[in-house]
Amino acid sequence: MDFKEIAKKIRIDIIKSVHAAGSGHPGGSLSVADIVTALYFKEMNIDPENPKMEDRDKLVFSKGHAAPAQYAALAERGYFPVEELMTLRKLGSHLQGHPNRDKVPGIEMSTGSLGQGFGVSVGMALANKMDGKKGRVYTVLGDGELQEGLIWEAAMSAGHYHLSNLCVIVDWNGLQIDGKNDDVMTVKPIDEKFKAFGFNVVMIDGHNFDEIFAAFDNARACTDKPTCIIAKTHKGKGVSFMEDNAGWHGKAPNDEEMKQAILEIGGEQ
Amino acid sequence: MADVKKIATRQSYGEVLVELSEKYPNLVVMDADLSGSTQTNKFAKVHPERFFDMGIAEQNLYAAATGLALSGKVVCASTFAMFASGRAYEIIRNSIGYTHANVKICATHAGITVGEDGASHQTFEDLALMREIPGMVVLNPSDDVSCKALLRQAIAYDGPCYVRLGRAAVPVTYTEPCNVEIGKANTLKEGKDITLIATGIMVADALAAAEELENEGVSVRVIDMHTIKPFDTEAVIKAAKETGKIVTCEEHSIIGGLGSAVCETVSENCPVPVKRVGQMDTFGESGKPDELKKKYGMTKEDIVKAAKALL
Numbered sequence A: 001m002d003f004k005e006i007a008k009k010i011r012i013d014i015i016k017s018v019h020a021a022g023s024g025h026p027g028g029s030l031s032v033a034d035i036v037t038a039l040y041f042k043e044m045n046i047d048p049e050n051p052k053m054e055d056r057d058k059l060v061f062s063k064g065h066a067a068p069a070q071y072a073a074l075a076e077r078g079y080f081p082v083e084e085l086m087t088l089r090k091l092g093s094h095l096q097g098h099p100n101r102d103k104v105p106g107i108e109m110s111t112g113s114l115g116q117g118f119g120v121s122v123g124m125a126l127a128n129k130m131d132g133k134k135g136r137v138y139t140v141l142g143d144g145e146l147q148e149g150l151i152w153e154a155a156m157s158a159g160h161y162h163l164s165n166l167c168v169i170v171d172w173n174g175l176q177i178d179g180k181n182d183d184v185m186t187v188k189p190i191d192e193k194f195k196a197f198g199f200n201v202v203m204i205d206g207h208n209f210d211e212i213f214a215a216f217d218n219a220r221a222c223t224d225k226p227t228c229i230i231a232k233t234h235k236g237k238g239v240s241f242m243e244d245n246a247g248w249h250g251k252a253p254n255d256e257e258m259k260q261a262i263l264e265i266g267g268e269q
Numbered sequence B: 001m002a003d004v005k006k007i008a009t010r011q012s013y014g015e016v017l018v019e020l021s022e023k024y025p026n027l028v029v030m031d032a033d034l035s036g037s038t039q040t041n042k043f044a045k046v047h048p049e050r051f052f053d054m055g056i057a058e059q060n061l062y063a064a065a066t067g068l069a070l071s072g073k074v075v076c077a078s079t080f081a082m083f084a085s086g087r088a089y090e091i092i093r094n095s096i097g098y099t100h101a102n103v104k105i106c107a108t109h110a111g112i113t114v115g116e117d118g119a120s121h122q123t124f125e126d127l128a129l130m131r132e133i134p135g136m137v138v139l140n141p142s143d144d145v146s147c148k149a150l151l152r153q154a155i156a157y158d159g160p161c162y163v164r165l166g167r168a169a170v171p172v173t174y175t176e177p178c179n180v181e182i183g184k185a186n187t188l189k190e191g192k193d194i195t196l197i198a199t200g201i202m203v204a205d206a207l208a209a210a211e212e213l214e215n216e217g218v219s220v221r222v223i224d225m226h227t228i229k230p231f232d233t234e235a236v237i238k239a240a241k242e243t244g245k246i247v248t249c250e251e252h253s254i255i256g257g258l259g260s261a262v263c264e265t266v267s268e269n270c271p272v273p274v275k276r277v278g279q280m281d282t283f284g285e286s287g288k289p290d291e292l293k294k295k296y297g298m299t300k301e302d303i304v305k306a307a308k309a310l311l
Helices: A003-021 A026-031 A033-043 A064-077 A082-087 A116-131 A149-160 A190-196 A209-221 A255-265 B009-020 B041-046 B058-069 B081-087 B089-099 B112-117 B126-131 B144-156 B202-215 B233-243 B258-269 B289-295 B300-310
Strands: A058-061 A137-142 A166-172 A200-205 A227-232 B027-031 B051-053 B074-080 B103-108 B137-139 B161-164 B186-189 B194-198 B220-224 B227-229 B246-253 B274-279
Touching: A003 A026, A003 A033, A003 A064, A003 A082, A003 A255, A026 A033, A026 A064, A033 A064, A033 A137, A033 A209, A058 A064, A058 A116, A064 A082, A064 A137, A116 A137, A116 A149, A116 A166, A116 B058, A116 B089, A149 A166, A149 A190, A149 B058, A166 A190, A190 A200, A190 A227, A200 A209, A209 A227, B009 B027, B009 B041, B009 B103, B009 B144, B027 B041, B027 B058, B041 B051, B058 B074, B058 B081, B058 B089, B058 B103, B074 B081, B081 B089, B081 B103, B081 B126, B081 B161, B089 B103, B103 B144, B112 B289, B126 B137, B126 B161, B126 B227, B126 B246, B126 B258, B137 B144, B144 B161, B186 B202, B194 B202, B194 B233, B194 B258, B194 B300, B202 B220, B202 B246, B202 B300, B220 B233, B233 B246, B233 B258, B246 B258, B246 B300, B258 B274, B274 B300
Parallel strands: A058 A137, A137 A166, A166 A227, A200 A227, B027 B051, B027 B074, B074 B103, B103 B161, B137 B161, B194 B220, B194 B246, B246 B274
Antiparallel strands: B137 B227, B186 B220
16 A cells, blocks of 8 residues: 555645635644554554444544544545545534544544543543453644643553553644744653653654554554654645744645645645 | 431442442443542442542543543542542533533532531532533432432433532431432422522521421422532422522532522523522631531521521
């Protein structure tokens, strides 16, 4: 499977849907696009025909503002028609500004308020352990999100209960709404923090599929600890004028910008 | 009522968890380092494999409870009412409420009768905060017998539920078999001159106040409003129409709780004078529960006084 090609489609979907919505979060959606591609198209045991499949793997998208990336991946994976992406954020649409589990098949948790998805995924992983289910739980966190106190409550409990069926991925793009993490509120060192909380920690390039898949293999091989994959990414990845630019955290491209973005990602106009 | 048996509703809760532990193999109990106080330790002793102490981390307590509930568990997650409704409010709103997760927020040590711990631990805001959340069932049982009956129904119900429980032993006023029903106000005593609508541990005070008023020739209706949401507006409108005056009695702020719910209902449907007995807009302090109830105006005497002001 050509994961780069799928990620390209997902990036174009993100640009088009956020453009159609007139608002949304392209920066953090583009940074996490390769990670969601890897999760939905290879790593996770899921079935778009049977979204509630017993023993399935679950993804809790704790950085819910990057919903356009999750929606695009679900649509491209066959959970719902790709055309529906153009209804993003519109009245009556299933595709709410932040994910709602009641409205979209494949969405395991309604997120948006940062930090909560991680705590919820701890509960899901506990339940799977109790029931002897094989399903694994994946949680995607933003790096700015690590500033939430609940993140560290959840991390402490995941370590305490040795939730080896839980894999957290930090989309470390280094930026948040007000600017650089380092200027707003330092979150470094992320790896040492998670290690201290009892995690198996892996650092990767979040845009390199070989490294992403190797990290997932590493996580599955770890049987006594939860894993935290710290994925170094670029906000706005794939679009030159959005890359590493905090200004594109929560802004929709205009017509010209959309054309330029799609061209740069490598799609047809 | 010196000879009346007294039991704290948190104790009733601990006993119900054990009672239902076999009937509900998917019942999971969680706590935040207060299992001795909340009485969840009773369940933990019997089913340690279904008990999770999340440590002093109330936000994660309710977030993780959501994850377990969305995985098919019935979750009773406990801490003090102050920290459940206050500290974890937004998690309860966005994770539990928004997903209709099957979590029972069984919050103990509510109100002024926490006593000696003082203002930091005495919450008067929880009913107001919880009844604002769409779809949240809000229960405030008054005694051991009705508390157990309501908890059994709450655990059988598939959806989020806030149950307000107390620290102090309170008189047992109900007898078995107890026919209380979630969402249905229970008229404990008929009357035609005035209605006392009480909730939680103030029901016993309302009954005592009614007795005193009856001795003075006043016909008093007493309603146990054990369910704050869904609110039994019908019973309130009926009381307004038939008795013309209402006193609300709660161990909670007069802002946002039972008193407010009753005022909202009568003002929209059948305006009648209402007096609210409860915590005025102020913080509490340390003291014995009975001393505090007296100082902050939540006793039988305060109810009688409010009633007389309307009569």
